[in-house]
Amino acid sequence: MKRCLVAFAIAASLFAPVAHADDALEAKVRAYVPVVSLAKVCDIRINDATLGDHRAVLEAVKSDPNADKLAFRVHYETQTAYIKARDGGKRVAFCKDFIAANSQYAKARVTAVVEDHMSHVSTNVQKAIAYNVCGANTSAKLSKADWKPYALTKKMLEIEHKLAKENAETNGWNVTEETTAVTEQFCAAVKTR
Structure with missing residues (x-):
């Protein structure tokens, strides 16, 4: 029973609200993580500036545990949304909408x-x-x-x-x-x- 509680506490901590993440870093995590997360499955080409910014965000996230948790959560949510759309037969529509919403970072x-x-x-x-x-x-x-x-x-x-x-x-x-x-x-x- 103790193991289950520990596992639950760890899982809960991963999805807890990010209270103390740097606002600028949080905004970058929310912008870049989904694009990179879906690059392969949605056949996206990411522009060079975004790739450079994403690498910088990953370095910054390493020293901020709250931002690290947020990056994990955003990646997980993005992948979950994609899988739900794919399994529902709406993969192409999902990717088109995603590319349109993130056109400043990537395109098909x-x-x-x-x-x-x-x-x-x-x-x-x-x-x-x-x-x-x-x-x-x-x-x-x-x-x-x-x-x-x-x-x-x-x-x-x-x-x-x-x-x-x-x-x-x-x-x-x-x-x-x-x-x-x-x-x-x-x-x-x-x-x-």
Whole structure:
């Protein structure tokens, strides 16, 4: 019985309100821990500034027991919310909402990769992809030099679809939702160019 009480006391102390954590540190923990916690499962690319800030927060948390407890609790709550959404068949919607709410720290990895790629291709290639893949209203004529980057861009989308399908099948997720989400992320990146 004593062991159960000790375990309960330890668990209760982990989730006790954080009374004396530094306010600035607490705000950073609440901002950065969820983003890093969901980076892999929501296929997020975190910007370099956020990664640097997160490392600094982790160092600061080591010397503040209240902030350490808060970081653990925030990570636990974030993972629990994700698992609940995933198990309820709402993984894609949860991740989309999470990325939108934390866009200053991270964006969908596919979106980030495509934005980077599109910054290196001609405007005609961008317009042709927007028209042929994303349903934009205006088409573009491709020069002979534009055909290779255009084909590579379409190949990039095919690879991302294949990866999404494999991930979905491996993890028991909805394949159509996963591949549709990839297309939406791809087109979101194309439209920002």
